[in-house]
Amino acid sequence: xxxxxxxxxxxxxxxxxxxxxxxxxxxxxxxxxxxxxxxxxxxxxxxxxxxxxxxxxxxxxxxxxxxxxxxxxxxxxxxxxxxxxxxxxxxxxxxxxxxxxxxxxxxxxxxxxxxxxxxxxxxxxxxxxxxxxxxxxxxxxxxxxxxxxxxxxxxxxxxxxxxxxxxxxxxxxxxxxxxxxxxxxxxxxxxxxxxxxxxxxxxxxxxxxxxxxxxxxxxxxxxxxxxxxxxxxxxxxxxxxxxxxxxxxxxxxxxxxxxxxxxxxxxxxxxxxxxxxxxxxxxxxxxxxxxxxxxxxxxxxxxxxxxxxxxxxxxxxxxxxxxxxxxxxxxxxxxxxxxxxxxxxxxxxxxxxxxxxxxxxxxxxxxxxxxxxxxxxxxxxxxxxxxxxxxxxxxxxxxxxxxxxxxxxxxxxxxxxxxxxxxxxxxxxxxxxxxxxxxxxxxxxxxxxxxxxxxxxxxxxxxxxxxxxxxxxxxxxxxxxxxxxxxxxx
Numbered sequence: 001x002x003x004x005x006x007x008x009x010x011x012x013x014x015x016x017x018x019x020x021x022x023x024x025x026x027x028x029x030x031x032x033x034x035x036x037x038x039x040x041x042x043x044x045x046x047x048x049x050x051x052x053x054x055x056x057x058x059x060x061x062x063x064x065x066x067x068x069x070x071x072x073x074x075x076x077x078x079x080x081x082x083x084x085x086x087x088x089x090x091x092x093x094x095x096x097x098x099x100x101x102x103x104x105x106x107x108x109x110x111x112x113x114x115x116x117x118x119x120x121x122x123x124x125x126x127x128x129x130x131x132x133x134x135x136x137x138x139x140x141x142x143x144x145x146x147x148x149x150x151x152x153x154x155x156x157x158x159x160x161x162x163x164x165x166x167x168x169x170x171x172x173x174x175x176x177x178x179x180x181x182x183x184x185x186x187x188x189x190x191x192x193x194x195x196x197x198x199x200x201x202x203x204x205x206x207x208x209x210x211x212x213x214x215x216x217x218x219x220x221x222x223x224x225x226x227x228x229x230x231x232x233x234x235x236x237x238x239x240x241x242x243x244x245x246x247x248x249x250x251x252x253x254x255x256x257x258x259x260x261x262x263x264x265x266x267x268x269x270x271x272x273x274x275x276x277x278x279x280x281x282x283x284x285x286x287x288x289x290x291x292x293x294x295x296x297x298x299x300x301x302x303x304x305x306x307x308x309x310x311x312x313x314x315x316x317x318x319x320x321x322x323x324x325x326x327x328x329x330x331x332x333x334x335x336x337x338x339x340x341x342x343x344x345x346x347x348x349x350x351x352x353x354x355x356x357x358x359x360x361x362x363x364x365x366x367x368x369x370x371x372x373x374x375x376x377x378x379x380x381x382x383x384x385x386x387x388x389x390x391x392x393x394x395x396x397x398x399x400x401x402x403x404x405x406x407x408x409x410x411x412x413x414x415x416x417x418x419x420x421x422x423x424x425x426x427x428x429x430x431x432x433x434x435x436x437x438x439x440x441x442x443x444x445x446x447x448x449x450x451x452x453x454x455x456x457x458x459x460x461x462x463x464x465x466x467x468x469x470x471x472x473x474x475x476x477x478x479x480x481x482x483x484x485x486x487x488x489x490x
Contacts, residue, residue: 022145023138025094025212025214028165029094029131029210031165032127034168034330037330041283041287043105051284052461055452058279058444058448059449060125063125064129065437067129073137073433076136076140086144090137090214091211097127097131103123105195148421151421155413159414162413166330167331167338168205173192174328176193178389184324260435264420275443277477280467286323287301287463289395295375298461332406334409336405337409344410344414353419354484357419361408361475364474365475366475369468371401376392376397420432
C-alpha cells in the first residue's frame with residue numbers, strides 16, 4: 001500500500017489552468033443541461049402534455065443515464081487511441097448532443113410526419129443519451145489527469161464551470177426575450193422563438209467548449225498512466241484481453257457491483273434523497289411558481305380545460321413571465337453555487353467533507369420548503385442590470401430560497417465524487433464511476449414514476465406541495481451523510 005501511495009505522489013501536479021482545461025468542456029454540457037432543465041417542461045406543455053404526466057416524460061433523462069454511463073465508463077477504461085482514452089467519447093457525445101439540441105425545439109414543424117409530442121420525446125431521449133456519453137468520461141478524466149491529492153480542487157473546478165454554464169443556459173431565453181426582443185409566447189403546438197434560438201446558441205457553445213478540452217488536454221499514454229496509478233503488468237494485461245461472452249460479462253458486472261467499496265453503497269443512500277428532490281424541482285418548479293406566486297389557477301394547467309376555454313391574455317402573460325423567471329431563479333441558484341464552490345474545497349479541508357456535505361444538503365432542503373411563503377402578489381420592478389422586469393414581490397423572495405438550493409447543488413456535484421474517487425481501484429475508476437451513476441438515475445426514475453401521481457392524487461395538482469416534499473427529501477439526504485464512513489486525504 002505504501003508503494004502505491006508513493007507512485008501516486010509521482011504523478012505531476014497540475015496548475016489551476018491545466019485543471020481548468022481538463023474540465024472546460026463541461027461548461028457547454030451544463031449550458032445544455034440548464035436549457036433542458038428550464039425549458040423541457042415548457043416545451044412538452046406547449047406540445048400538449050398535462051401537468052401530472054410531465055414527470056413520466058422526464059423519465060427519458062435518467063433512463064438514458066442509467067443505460068449509457070456504465071457502458072461508456074467500461075468502454076473508456078479500455079480505450080486507447082490517438083485522441084486519448086476519455087476524449088473520443090467526450091467529443092463524439094458532444095456532436096450528437098448539439099444536433100439533438102438543434103432539433104428538439106423544432107418538433108412542432110414536423111407535425112405532418114410524426115406527432116410532435118412523440119418526436120420531442122425521441123429527440124429528448126437521444127439528446128440525453130448523448131449528454132451522458134459526454135458527461136461520464138469528464139468525471140473519469142479528472143480522476144485520470146489530476147493527482148489524488150488535488151481531487152478536491154479538480155472536482156470543485158468542474159463544479160465551478162458547471163455552474164457558470166448553468167447561469168448562461170438559464171438566462172438565455174430571458175435575455176433573448178427581454179434584451180434582444182424575441183417573442184417568448186408560443187402558438188398551439190409550437191415553441192417560442194426565444195426558446196428555439198436559445199437551443200441553437202447552446203448547441204454552438206457546447207461544441208466549442210468541448211473542442212477546447214479536446215485540443216488543450218493530452219491524456220497520458222497507457223504506460224505512463226499505469227505507472228502513475230500503480231497498475232501492475234498483470235492488471236494491464238487483463239484490461240487488454242479480448243471481451244468474454246455476454247453472460248460471463250454480466251456475471252462479472254454483478255460481482256463487481258457486489259464487491260463495490262462500502263463507502264459507495266453509503267453514498268448511494270445520500271444520492272437517492274438528493275436526486276429524488278432535484279428531479280421534482282426540474283419538473284415542477286415552473287408550475288409551482290406560476291400557481292403559487294403568479295396566482296394562476298390550477299385549471300389553466302389542464303389540457304381538457306384549455307381545449308374548452310380560450311386562454312385570457314392575462315393568463316398567457318402570467319405563464320410567460322413565470323417561465324422567464326424560472327430561468328432567473330436557476331441562474332441565481334447557479335451563481336450562489338459558483339460562489340460556494342469557490343470556498344468549498346477550503347471548507348471541506350478545514351471542517352471535513354461530511355460536515356460540509358451534510359449542512360449543504362440541509363440548506364437546500366430548507367430552501368425548497370421556504371418557497372411556499374413567497375406569495376405576495378404586489379408588482380415590483382427588478383433591475384437585473386441587463387434589463388428591468390416587473391414581477392410579483394413573492395417572485396423576488398424566492399431568490400432567497402435559491403441560496404440554499406445553490407449551496408446544496410455545489411456540494412452534490414463535488415463532494416460525492418471527491419469522497420468516492422479516493423476509494424476506487426485505479427484500473428476500474430471509469431466503470432465504478434459509471435456504476436455510481438445508478439445512484440443518480442435510479443432515484444430520478446422512482447421520482448418520475450411516483451411524483452406525478454402524488455401531485456395529482458394527493459396534492460390536487462398544487463405544485464408547491466410537491467416542491468415541499470422535495471425539501472423533506474433533501475433534509476433526509478443531509479441526515480444520511482452522517483452515516484458515510486469517509487477517509488479523508490491529507
